[in-house]
Each structure stands twice: as C-alpha cells, then as structure tokens.
Amino acid sequence: MFIGIDDTDSPNKYCTTYIATLLVEKFKEMGYNVEMPKLIRMNPTVKYKTRGNGGVSIRIIEDKKLSDNEKREIKDIVIEYVENYADFEYETTNPGIVFLDEENYAKNKDLLNSYYKKVLYDIVSIDYVESILKKINAEYIKYKKGYGIIGALGAISSNPPYTYELLAYRKRENWGKERFVDEKSVFEMDEKTFPFTFNNVDYDEGKSIIAPHTKCPVLYGIRGIDKDILIEAMKMIKSEEIDRYMIFKTNQGTDVHLRYMKIKDIYPNTGVIVYGKVVKEPKNLPGGHVVFRVSDGTGEIDCIAYEPTKKFRNIVRKLIVGDLVGVYGTVREKPFEINIEKLKIIKLAKKYTKDKKCECGGTLKAKGKKGGYKCRKCGKVIKYDEIKLIEVERDITEGFYEVPPSARRHLSKPILLF
Template structure:
C-alpha cells in the first residue's frame, strides 16, 4: 500500500493569499481526479519564530489510495501548479516549500518524525537542517526562493495528537480585499449556542469578533472547536457575506503543545514553557502599559510579563503578592529573558495583611512618622513602635485557579480554559 503525505508552507503574506486556501483547492482537485484523502491538517509551530509570514502554520494532506508511480507524479504536478499560482512571490518574507513523503517512509521513520515535530514546536529550525532531515528519511522537497517553507511543511506532515478542529470558509474571488461583512450578533449567538465546544469566536471584554482575519486573504472566517459536527452547525448560524466554500482542518491550535514543564535554570529564549514558582517580587507597571513580576524556584528566578494587549488580564496579575505560588504558561523572550504570559494558574495564595491604623489607647487614627519613629496617634499623641502595630488579614481579590488572556490576545496554540479538561487526544480520528 503506497499512500502519500504532502506538506506545504510559507506561501502567503500579510497582504495576499493563504496556505489553507491552497490546501482547499488541492483537496478539491485531487478528489475530482478520483483520489481519497484524509482530513487535512493545519499545524502551527513555535510562535516565537521571528521570520513567520503570519501565524507560523503549515498544512498537510494525506492521500489514502494505493498509488502508482504515475499517480504520484500527477499528484505532485497538481500540487506544484497550485503552489506556484497562489503564492505571493513578491513578498520578501515569503519563501514557499513543498514536501512529499511516501507512507512507507513515514512509518519507517515515525519516531524521528515525532522528534522533528517537537523540535519545530519548541525551537528554531533552519533550512539546512530540514533539507538534510527530508533527504535522510527518503522524502522529496521543492524550494522556492529561500525555500524556508520546507521547515513547516515537514512539521505539518510529522504532527501527532492532540488535535482540535477549525472550519475555514473562503470568499468569492471578487470579494478578496474588500471589507468583510459578518453580522456581529450572529457570532455572539453562535458562540453562546455552541459553548464550550467552540472557542475564541468573540471577545466580550473588548467587544470584538474574533472569527474574521485582519488581512485581505481569501478566508472569510474560521470557527475553532473540538467537535466537527458542532462546527458545521456553527457555520449555519453565521449571517452576513456568503462563503464560496469551506474546509474542516484538523489542527494543533488550542492544545498548548508548544509548552514544556521546565525549571527556571533550564529556560532559554524563544521556546514555550510551563514554570512553577513562588512570587518573590510584587507586580509593577512598566513602560508601555505592561505589568511585570518575578517568580523563583529552587534553581533560579525569572521575570514574567503581561503585555498591554492582554488588557484586564493585567488586573489579575497586579493582585499577585510575594509568597503566592503559581504556574506560568508562556513563551520566553530573548532580552531581557522573561516569560510572555499566555495564562497563569494560581496554586496557593499567601495571606495579605494591612496595618491597623486605630489607636489601641484612645481609638484615634495613627499616622506613620517613618519606619524608625513608628506611628503617632493624632488624638492622644501616643507613639507606637512600627513592629508593634497590629496587622489585620484581608480577603484576596483573586482565587486559586486558572486565569487567561482575552481571546483577542491569545496565540493560536494556547489552550483556552474552557477546553482545558477535554481529552483532545481523542481527536486523532
């Protein structure tokens, strides 16, 4: 049985096209030619990669038929023509790549491919490494310009569970580049009707529709979720511009697969981490509207930052105090070495106290005269040493549990809290 895997990446730009659109056209064309295909994959890779064209995502298709050499040649020619027709070669940062791997080679090198998938999730992979790897396992690659797309193309082919799904709809060509007309109320109704099986449809905090892209690409909207049937129902609820076609992709979006449990001393730039630690420096506001605090474990300490676009999530972060024990989920910036927070789990809250400013002698109000001089009562003039001031425990404004950034600030791979307990490994079918 000779099946074939196809991987494609880096065909689009911020101004033109979408690699998933090529996948949709390829899927249609191959089916019209009598081939049977598995559900296509949309696979995101390390979000810290700086040279990504948009969302650092490649696509993969798998042909399930027993293919002859002639069949494979036909499939490759169809793929090449579509990539060449729908890639933005004028964009300096667009460097398309295609990868073909036979099923037998895939099975023979399955463990190596799984390790490659982890590498593109956690690290920065260069073109030479991808080339050598593809050649080593007996695959074929085609590069355009720098050909950086072969990195993500192979990453998409090599992906493993967990998975979610995304239903992507596409616009008629005459609508490309025009303003998208999607009824906001219908998106809200759809979101509420399909919760918790779809996610990131609408940002209620910032009153923003999230299913439409911000670029003039062929995509009309995309609905993300954990159940294919629910996605189909959700599509029927959206009002506004009518899509020309749609495709359901299996994807690693919303799975947290880019994150690893790490000790602070193990952390390095441009990777995703989950770090457990105690707050050792209280949160502070820094330039740009960001909020920074520091945690430590037995191996070291590191800053954790909630950026301005996370909006009210920063208010949660501001409530942390020294002694709180947390798990921080996010990617690591290069300089200074800090964790860009995607979500946080508060595991233990320290007790918080305020000083009792009531005079124990007369009930008047105490006023600080400095740490060395202590407190003086405005009424009876008694002076009480600083260390003798009674402390009152106050209720914390945050609770133990998960807190996350709003949908408009969430990365593709970050798992929303609403699906945190679902078993996404079951989505391999």
C-alpha cells in the first residue's frame, strides 16, 4: 500500500517529513514491513508551495495481502496524524493525502511515470491530478483547497535517480526556539564524509547550511549518496539533544527538474538545459544581478545570475560574445529569462585588443573610421581596419561552474556528483 502526504506545514510550524517519520515508527510498531520513506521535490517554480515544494510517501510492503480492516486502520491512523500535525490555520497550507493499493500501482506504472515528469516540469492543476487519481482508482482526501494531493501523488509516482537525506528532529519542548548545531563540527563532518555527502556548508560564506531557519521540528538535514555514511555523519555533529531521526530516499541533488530544450520551445515556469552562443555580453543590473543573452539558432533568451549567487556572478561577468555555453536553470515568467543554477563553458571565443604600438616605437592615436590611426612619433597613418590585433588571454577556463550551496535549489545536482 502506498501513502502520499503533502502541504501540511507552514513557515510557522510543523513539517510533512515529521508526520511521515511518526507514521513509519507507528506502522513498524504494529508489525508492518515499511519501506524507506521518500521525500520528493517537485517543480521549484510553483508559486503556491508552502516551503520547499516537497511531498512524502510511505509504502507498506504487503508480505501478505492487507485485509480491508487493516487498510481501514492504516488510513485512519494517517488521517489522525495529518489532522494533528498540519497547520490548518495558515492561509496557504492546503493538505492532501493519497492512498494507492499495490495492484493499482502496478497496473498504472506508465501513467504514474508520466505524472511524475509532469509535476517536475509543469504547474499541475487540482482538476488534472483528480482526473489521474480517478483513472488509477486511488483514494484521496483534500483539506481546504487540497493542493497537497498534487505532491502526495508526485511522491508516490517518483522513480530513480535518488539520493538520501537524514533528518534529525528536535525535542518538542525546543520547537520554535533557537537551534544549537555546532558549526565547527559540521565543517569537520563535511571534510570527513566528502564526496559521499553534499550541501552541508557554504565555504564562500563560511557557514553551515544544514539547519533550517523556520520553527519546524527539524534540527538539521544531511544529504548524501550513501545512507550508511549519513549515520556516521550524524554521529560527528555536536548539537542539542536529538529526539529522533529518519533517512529518506529523495530526488534532491539529481537535476530531474531540468531537461534539454531548444529556445523556441521554452515556456515559463519549467526547468531547462540550453546550449548556445553568447550573443549579448553580461550586464550588471540594479540589485547586483548579472544578465547575458544566448542563442541556439532557434531563438534567443536572457540568462540571469541573481545577487545571492555571490562569486558565481564573477564567472558570468567574464563571458563575451561568441562563447559557447550550456545554461542550466529554471525559466521565469516575467521577465522571461533563465534563472541560472549551473553554467557549462564549452568553448571560449578568442578575445583581441588593438596593437597601438607603431613599428617606430611610437603610439598610434585613433582618428576615427575614416582617419584610421596616426603615429604620434613618426606620423605614419594606418587604416582603421588594418591595425594589428593581439590575442588577449581570457581570465576564465572552460568547465562546469555552479552557484554556491546557500543559493542552490534542493533539486540542483552538485558538480561533485557528475
């Protein structure tokens, strides 16, 4: 049996993963065989998400077919926990629950795979997800506007690639209070577990980024590609007392929200990978943002590095017209542009400067296009288009560049995982 839950939290309190953790513990106590729960992030451009646009799913593995009474008991427990740990008072919190039998899951795998791609790439309506839920004969519950059923089914329908995240939770009496996580121990853990964990610290900013800033029950989260190493990593961190922890299978750090697209086919609020040439050099915008334009022969689009990407913008500023690049990111609606997550510099264009030294040793002075260049020392005149050009060494190299961890999306794949 598959259980999906989403949109129970708010910036003020609670966390959908906490409900999943409590449910996994409860079902194991009852003797059920429970698969590792999943924390699945969906399209990060969705505007009505509560926090990170992530749903959770739990699978109770049926060693023997569940009876109707067992199914009813499981559903009642899920409903009870959601109703006890969802912030119904918060305006944009709209919880949803989905229940799907093993038989219906197996019969509808292709449809579920298509739905998973849909929630990664597009904005999905309630009407659309309800039509899918009816086709696969799933049971679902909507609270308030019920947006949570979108992510609940998205979590159930997810497929590889996966990474892992260990979430450590606080004692209830500490919820809402300032967290204590020793930063030095996080840096030491990061060094010892590299490259099996990722996005623990931002070295440019000199800070740990594993602890959230909301009043939720989460103390910290460690992401990685090896679940056993996550346990070892947790043991290295000095912090306030942990109440409980859970390891989730997740699509974080996988780039599954991005797909290769031609510029002519790009539309707002989706994730793309575009390859093309720089056709308009980087420009500094108010607020510290930097924008440039690329073309792939089918169209042109602006690409922007926002101020929170910090030193990454210095790489962007060094691009020139003619550079061949790959741009990874999500597409804004207004202005219509790619919000850069990663930049791949494939081939650098050659850059030249004019040689204004005359062969006599004097300096050539520009006299306009018609007048060309005239030597101040010997008086020799060189036509404007005939002045010698000297190649300038570029202060940048071909390769992959990414925004710093503190500006990185949950789904963005760190370069170290390529």
